[in-house]
Amino acid sequence: MGNFGQLMDGFAVALTAHHVMIMAVGVLLGLVVGVLPGLGAPNGVSLLLPLTFTMDPISAIILLTSMYWGALFGGSTTSILFNIPGEPSSVATTFDGYPLARQGQAVRALTLAFTSAGIGALTGVIVITLLSSWVANFAMRFGAAEYFAVYFMAFASFIGMAGGSPFKTLVSMMLGFAAATVGIDTISGESRLTFEIDELIGGISFLIAVIGLFGLGELLLTMEEGLKFEGVKAKLDMRTILRTVAEVPRYWVTLVRSALIGCWMGITPGGPTAASFMSYALGRRFSRRGRNFGKGEPEGIVAPETADHSAGSCALLPMLALGIPGSATAAVMMGGLMIWGLSPGPMLFSTRPDFVWGLIASMYMGNLIAVVLVLATVPLFAYILRAPFTVVGPMITIVCVIGAYTVANHVFDIWLALAFGIVGYVFKKLDYPLAPFVLAMVLGDKAEDAFRQAMLTSDGSPAIFFSNALVSTMMGLGILLLCLPLITVLFKGGLFGRPAAGDAEAHGRSA
Amino acid sequence: MPKHALTAFALTLSVVVPTAALAEWKPNRPVEFVAAAGPGGGTDTFARVVQSALSKNELLTTPIIVSNKSGGSGAETFIYAKSNKGDPYKLYFGTQDAYVLPLANKLSYSQKDLTPVAAMVFDPFILWVNPKTSGIEDVKGFIAKAKENPGQLKLGGAKAKEADETLMTLIEHKTGVDLTYIPYKSGSEAAIQVAGGHITANVNNPSESVEQWKAGVQKPLCVFESERLADKTVIADGMSWNDVPTCVEAGIDVKTFAQPRTIWAAADIPPEALAYYTELFTKAAGTPEFKGYQERGAQIPRLLTGDAFKDFIKQHEATYAEIYKANGWLRAEQ
Secondary structure, three states: OHHHHHHHHHHHHHOOHHHHHHHHHHHHHHHHHHHOOOOHHHHHHHHHHHHHHHOOHHHHHHHHHHHHHHHHHHHHHHHHHHOOOOOHHHHHHHHHHHHHHHHHHHHHHHHHHHHHHHHHHHHHHHHHHHHHHHHHHHHHOOOHHHHHHHHHHHHHHHHHHOOOOHHHHHHHHHHHHHHHHOEEOOOOOOEEOOOOOHHHOOOOOHHHHHHHHHHHHHHHHHHHOOOOOHHHHOOOOHHHHHHHHHHHHHHHHHHHHHHHHHHHHHHOOOHHHHHHHHHHHHHHHHOOOHHHOOOOOHHHHHHHHHHHHHHHHHOHHHHHHHOOOOOHHHHHHHHHHHHOOOOOOOOHHHHOHHHHHHHHHHHHHHHHHHHHHHHHHHHHHHHHOOOOHHHHHHHHHHHHHHHHHHHHOOHHHHHHHHHHHHHHHHHHHOOOOOHHHHHHHHHHHHHHHHHHHHHHHOOOOHHHHHOOHHHHHHHHHHHHHHHHHHHHHHHHHHHHOOOOOHHHHHHOOOO | OHHHHHHHHHHHHHHHOOOOOOOOOOOOOOEEEEEOOOOOOHHHHHHHHHHHHHHHOOOOOOOEEEEEOOOHHHHHHHHHHHHOOOOOOEEEEEOOHHHHHHHHOOOOOOHHHEEEEEEEEEEOOEEEEOHHHHOOOOHHHHHHHHHHOOOOOEEEEEOOOOHHHHHHHHHHHHHOOOOEEEEEOOHHHHHHHHHOOOOOEEEEOHHHHHHHHHOOOOEEEEEOOOOOOOOOOEEEOOEEHHHOOEHHHHOOOOOOOOEEEEEEEEOOOOHHHHHHHHHHHHHHOOOHHHHHHHHHOOOEOOOEEHHHHHHHHHHHHHHHHHHHHHHOOOOOOO
16 A cells, blocks of 8 residues: 555645645635635636745645635535525535525535535545556546547436426527637637627636526526515524534435546546536436425535535546646646646656645645634524625625626626526526536537547547447446436336426426 | 827827936836736746746736636737737737737737737747557658558647647648647647547647656657757656757758747837836846746747847748648638
8 A cells, every 4th residue: 555655654744733724724715715706716726826936835735725625615605695606616506505595594505515525525535545546547548539428428417317398408508508619619720609709709708607697697586586585594503513414424325426426527527517517417316305406405415515526636636647637726736836846747746756645635634624614604604694685685796796807807797797697587487497508518618629529530430439448338328328317207107107297396496 | 090199199208208218117016917828828837937037036026917818719818918008017928829810810909919028938849659559769650650541640739720730731741741630728638648549649849748758658759940959868768858859850841840938018018118028028037937947848048029029020920821821721801
């Protein structure tokens, strides 16, 4: 167990008073950054980067990663309280977190999210510890076709999830793909759907869309429903937090499944956002309480949060071992590595074991500190919901507008977010699901690039998607997931005479 | 317009004439460095290294903020420059993209919207393969294999119709082979695809593939420079950068194809500010931080400012325009 010995050396590096203090500071800064939508972990980390120039690389990376953990936790807070995802990866947390908070159980929702996130993160770090040397070689096996297969699985798991009209799911997903194509195309270098508007040449930021669709869209809906806000009932006692923490192990099946999905998507190029969506979709499909998803079901919070955080931790591994960042924040950190004079790559593990294992050890500590700190903030955040809607409503609007502007300092983005707010409202009124739209926006251009790269590599032959065991297995699983609803319906239809009706209903307010 | 020109003239008079001595200008509030690439990309690293060199050596004492505007392959940065005409507190970091992007795409900025400040260093290009999966050991082997399988050899690079693809078309012209280009989001991504054996070759800056070389999954075939790289420190297989032959030596007649790391300001910034920054970046190029960055990237230390830089731009743009024309990549109205 060479890794274990090295991990212990890593703890010796990471567990100095100086480094523990850095972790706490990083986590707190990350929380602030994560709570503000638009600012997000990548921006926060790049703001902090100049401060690290004068630090030694180990302290520097500990500061940046701790901030990342803090931001990942903070991102869920606004998802649950206001239906505004602070981070792209916490979009799926809104589906059940927000309904639960509206039922007056904000404390429970937040505690569930943070505890399961902590468990997810720790699983991710354990996977990194055990598999670090193997992952680099495994990730090398991913060519364009394999990349596409990963995305295909994420999409396939989602199509089955939509219990409502498959037509509406498809429309929503296609609109998402269209939004993802805006900007300069990687493969041809041509600009697409930009209508010669300068601000569109960089594409539509996913964060802008999410702030509009979820935050502003929900606000419009709440206003129409008569300015009711159930948060007033939120109870604020420590016992609720402790009771909820004790409740989490009950969802162990969801925890294990979600952590596995998360680690898989973090190591492969899927990333935390896709991981949280996929985990939510599969949770809904396979959980016994699946039909309650979207109505404030605890498992609907546990599933995306666990996956999000295990993917977030695992995403650091391809960055260190290959120099291919698994998430936007990892990309910023990789920039930092190069400025500190380190080159990410397969040799980093042997040339700078103190750095790599110090970092991995700090991930255990950092996440532990983050969970404790973040649980301590729960009463504070839940208290906000006690304010009447006439106060909270304008506050949400301001947060949304500032968030939209912060993404790229474009005034145009504020209008774009407002437009997305109206789209979100219309979607909900007409009962179109938002989740497929969002997923297509996140993964659309990546999936498209991978598909076209694969086609270029194979000279146009689709056989490349079944050319080896790895890609064939993934495509096979994807097709199975895609057909699963059909199989289920046929099966149930044959046995009981009619398909289950609960799903369609459950979907009503989910996305 | 005439009104504008008049104001500008009056301003010039009032600013330049009384304080005739140049280099009087000094920033008194934060300076923004806008990188025309996403975090972790080559241009981003460049901007941040300059930032750290300036602040660590206290060459610039006001805060420096680095932001990324990578949209539209970096065009977003230069469009942003256009909207900040005359603002000396914003500098724009890029490559040749500043003047090459408008060749192929209809963009709302042109070179007139930018003031060239400096080219601080040049990144050479290298042709890489994975010797194990491709069985290619040198340029001769590469050309032979490409001739055997016309159109079958896959060469990867960053983005479409930019430096990497341009270089590939040059290789094709000079050697008469037919390759297939596969664009990826970044050069490092293409390098990993070669290392994993999914594609045959890639063209890249040295720093993007050096770790794969050390791990034995990539091998440099030749460098697109007129002279070999200077660094003689052994890196892998008993070879140093200096042991990599030039492509001309090895049989591909492409003399030099280096990528400048450039810094720009918006149009119409005060001449004192330009003079100040020119001196500032000249100093920055001599700092240990920047030297370390050059060595790690096996870059070619060559600093261009003022007229020398302007001449270089003119000539470099013409070279690109010629290749773009031959490839049919120029945008419609040209």
